[in-house]
Amino acid sequence: MQTCPICYKTVEPSERYPHYVCSDCAKLAKSQDGRALIFFNESISGGYAAKYADTGESYNSHDCYIHAVKCYADEHRFGGIVIMKIENQ
Numbered sequence: 001m002q003t004c005p006i007c008y009k010t011v012e013p014s015e016r017y018p019h020y021v022c023s024d025c026a027k028l029a030k031s032q033d034g035r036a037l038i039f040f041n042e043s044i045s046g047g048y049a050a051k052y053a054d055t056g057e058s059y060n061s062h063d064c065y066i067h068a069v070k071c072y073a074d075e076h077r078f079g080g081i082v083i084m085k086i087e088n089q
């Protein structure tokens with residue numbers, strides 16, 4: 001059984017992403033200074049992109065914070081975005 005590393009809710013098991021956060025927690029991702037972020041694919045073929053939710057200004061980092069836990073957002077292998085907790089912090 002796999003659980004979300006932030007809220008410990010049961011999630012769909014993923015061998016490739018053993019530490020991914022659930023969709024509820026993913027919505028809470030913020031920059032280090034506490035601004036809400038939106039992650040998306042650059043194009044229909046994929047790619048990672050992020051922007052600030054308030055101004056729409058682009059966010060040039062993969063780092064994000066959920067409940068002050070540092071996480072890493074990236075393009076999901078099957079499309080969309082996956083956010084993982086960074087281990088060993």
Ligand SMILES: [Zn+2]
Pocket residue numbers: 004005006007008009021022023024025026
């Ligand atoms: Zn969660």
